Amino acid sequence: MPLPDCRLPAVVLCALALAGCGRHGARHPAGQLPVAPVYEVRDDPATRKRVGYQDQVVLASEALRAGGLxxxxxxxxxxxxxxxxxxxxYMLLAQIASSRGDNVAAGSHYRKAADVAPSRGDVLNNYGAWLCTHGQPAAALEWFDRALAAPGYATPASALANAGGCAxxxxxxxxxxxxxxxAVQLEPTNAYALESMARSEFARGRFFEARAFSQRRLAAAPATRSVLQLASQIEVQLGDNAASSRYLQRIRNEFPQDAAPNPRG
Structure with a gap:
């Protein structure tokens, strides 16, 4: 890796120049010019380790985005x-394993990341999300709680949304x-929290509330087939078959590769 461009501060250069002027009349042997000192810049081992690690992580991330698994x-x-x-x-290795369809390896890498960074809320949240989407919702909730308790966790709405959906x-x-x-209070446009709230209200039979959250979800992010399907089901329960049909038509238009939607789920 190229070394940084290390330049002497201007004040140092001026001091050197003045020091030369102070030796007014100094002579050098014929044919010889003064030789500037050679400065050698060396990173300490900790810096080399940090930079080397970061370089490899960046290269891995770029390759993953480009599909070069x-x-x-x-x-x-x-x-x-x-x-x-x-x-x-480790989190990159988990994503790579997931892309290859190796969910067991992905879970192992996510757990290793959580083990080495027990105070990183984002890392703990990722492992909880993996557990929840792989049939272990009760176990996942513990990891979401750890994420929310982590000092300095910058995006608690993410863990709250995941915890709510997993619950x-x-x-x-x-x-x-x-x-x-x-989660919605912290981040009103959190798409997953809004969709999960719509599902929660629907399951409780509170269909007007479910409709409100469904509409907010559709306004917050691009539609998915499952969100449109839920919206259609909500309208059926509210007796608005015309609105339900419009959502079903959107599924046919926007997701033609899927099977014909079932208006009742």
Whole structure:
């Protein structure tokens, strides 16, 4: 890696110039000019380790975005070899494994990232999300709680939304409503929280409330088939078959590769 462009501060250069002027009349042997000192810049081992790790993580991330899974895997493993105590490379390995369909390996990498960074809220949230989407919603809630308790966690709405949606799957509707409402309060356009609130209200038979959250979800982010399907089901329960049909038509128009939607789920 090229060394940084290290320049002497201007004040130092001026001091050197003045020092030369102070030796007015100094002579040098014929044919010889004064030689400037050679400055050698060396990074300490900790700096080299940090920079090397970051370089490999960046290269792995770029390769992953470009679809180069083999290169991404190689670079991420190189980062782990440089510094196995940091979580970013493990999370990249988890994403690579998921892209390859190896969910067991992905879970293992997410857990390793959480083990080496037990105070990183984003890392703990990622492992909880993996657990929730792989049939372990009750276990996931513990990791979301850890994420929310992590000092300095910058995006608690994400963990709250995940916890609320996961609580629905775990059969804990009271916790689901509590966490989802907190997530929406912190981040009113959180698409996952809004969709999960619509599902929660629908499951409780509160169809007008479900409609309101469904409409907010559709305004917050591009529609998905599942969101449009839920919106259609809500309108059926409210007796507005025309609105339900419009949502079904959107599914046919926007997701033609899917099977014909079922108006009742």
């Amino acid at each position: 083999d290169v991404a895997d190689k670079k991420a493993r190189a980062a782990v070899k440089i510094d196995p105590s940091r979580p970013e490379a 629905l799957d775990a059969g804990q509707p009271e916790r689901a409503e509590r966490d989802l409402r907190a």
